[in-house]
Amino acid sequence: MTRTRDEWTSAARDLQLDGRAVIDGARVDAISGETIAKTNPATGQTISHIAACGEADLNRAVAAARRAYAAGEWSRAGAGFRRERLLELARLIEERADEFALLDTLDMGKPVRETTTIDAPGSAALYRFYGEAIEKHEDRIPVTPPGSTALVTREPLGVVGVIVPWNYPLEIATWKLAPALAAGNAVVVKPPVEASHSALLLAELAVEAGIPAGIVNVVPGRGSVIGKALALHPDVDMVAFTGSTEVAKQLQRYAGQSNMKRLALEAGGKSANLVFADCDDLALAAQKAAFGAFYNQGEVCSANSRVFVERTIVDRFLELFAEAAQAYRPGDPLDPETGVGSLVSESHADTVWATIEHARRDGRIVSGGERPEINGSRAFIEPTIVTDVPDDHEVHTREIFGPVAVVTPFDSEDEAITRANETPFGLAASLWTGSLARAHRVSSQLVAGTVSVNTVDALGFTTPFGGFKQSGFGRDLSIHALDNYTDFKTTWMQWS
Incomplete structure (x- = not known):
């Protein structure tokens, strides 16, 4: 049933907003106890307080992601298991689609008619797309000399950092998370300080969907703190980013200064x-x-x-x-x-x-x-x-x-x-x-x-989405997005 303006306004008043981080499957305050007041730009009114996480919180989230990845319950699970968990996450998003829609509308002023018809249902559908796609992503046995067999497999990278912009808080988080999770990675998400609520709820639902605790972590806070710490962290294997070209260039510098982590950067445009x-x-x-x-x-x-x-x-x-x-x-x-x-x-x-x-x-x-x-x-x-x-x-x-x-x-x-x-x-x-x-x-x-x-x-x-020149590299959407979050491993067996 389509809601009226008064009904949406009433639902917004009743919404319980939780700005705490999600680390290792649980809601937690920033270690410092600090928060950031979040206002609704369409009214100027404060609607919640977001955890102002710091480097210590980020370190905690990365450690949780590394433990969960190494445990193998997700990374070494069969594609069928990950498929079922992602399909269940899609179902849970659809079940609470109006709540997700309101969160993004209140956070960044996007019309509710768009968040209810495009952002929330589109995100659910994309988890379903990658859940179904992962079972159809085949390994290969290339031609080798007699007496040998080589198996070329796609392996997850490990711990993936995801930095999300504020213009599509739920949808672009999904563009990164869905293929990264389908491939078997653990993730640490830095949501935009302007619009953190939908990513935080998403992390809660991931646990409810049966994705192991620690596989999806969301650490809100200022980009100059959390984004930088994520890009410099030596135990983060890859960072996926959508945002400005200036920040994308800085992430390249951080990757070089730390562990040469992989990057997928969707930066600015002037189409x-x-x-x-x-x-x-x-x-x-x-x-x-x-x-x-x-x-x-x-x-x-x-x-x-x-x-x-x-x-x-x-x-x-x-x-x-x-x-x-x-x-x-x-x-x-x-x-x-x-x-x-x-x-x-x-x-x-x-x-x-x-x-x-x-x-x-x-x-x-x-x-x-x-x-x-x-x-x-x-x-x-x-x-x-x-x-x-x-x-x-x-x-x-x-x-x-x-x-x-x-x-x-x-x-x-x-x-x-x-x-x-x-x-x-x-x-x-x-x-x-x-x-x-x-x-x-x-x-x-x-x-x-x-x-x-x-x-x-x-x-x-x-179809893949991404740019040339200073619009970045790597592609979101389509089966090609899995290339961002996996790499080839050759196992050569010599029989004679």
């Missing part, structure tokens, strides 16, 4: 969306452009925030784009009719707003450019379309992580490709054309981990 005059449906292109730029408040690493439009159709496209942006006007995240919610904090909204004001001075605001106050909070920003700004302007070059898109005309296919690739990032790109030849020709030249043709930001469980 381009190319709209050619031979596009079959310009209205649809504009609607999808609005989705690509403004969905999730624009707080998406692969947001298509740079829109390049062939000059002959740019005026009409801007009209349609401005109309489509109205579907993403901000409102109360607990209202099922809300298109987008608040940004993750008023301070982050201040940063995004400063960029909009800069663009207002140097270019033209086509639509939006307002910052309404809702529920007493100033963390809301209207979806904003900018044009006529210089090529070196920050709206072209910087990952804003807010509901801001810049539209730029182009005159030729080569110009469109060149401008799309003029970025240090290479996470995603989109293009709109009615020509199959152009679709192949342009997509092959765009430097991006995913190119969406006649849609935007396409992804699915069966």
